[in-house]
Amino acid sequence: MVEIMCYSDYVLTTHEDYMHTELDPTQLAIEYLRRDKSGLTPAQYLKKLKQLRLEFADLLTLSHSELKEEIDFAWRMGIH
Incomplete structure (x- = not known):
C-alpha cells in the first residue's frame, strides 16, 4: 500500500487520514456480509x-430512476 504524507500548516497528515467515500462493489459486499448473521463456511x-460483488456492481451502474424502479419492484415482491 502506498502512503502519501503531506506537511501543511506544520501538521503531518497521511493519505489514510482522509475518508474514502468512493462506492466500491467489493467493499459494499464485504460490509453486507459482515452484518449477515448466518453462519457461512469459508467456501460459502x-x-x-x-x-454480491457482481450484484452491487450492476446496481452502481443504474441511473437514479432505474434504481428507484428496482427498489419499488423489490418492495412489491417483499424483498427488503
Whole structure:
C-alpha cells in the first residue's frame, strides 16, 4: 500500500487520514456480509462475496430512476 504524507500548516497528515467515500462493489459486499448473521463456511462466504460483488456492481451502474424502479419492484415482491 502506498502512503502519501503531506506537511501543511506544520501538521503531518497521511493519505489514510482522509475518508474514502468512493462506492466500491467489493467493499459494499464485504460490509453486507459482515452484518449477515448466518453462519457461512469459508467456501460459502467466498461464493456469496463474488455474487454480491457482481450484484452491487450492476446496481452502481443504474441511473437514479432505474434504481428507484428496482427498489419499488423489490418492495412489491417483499424483498427488503
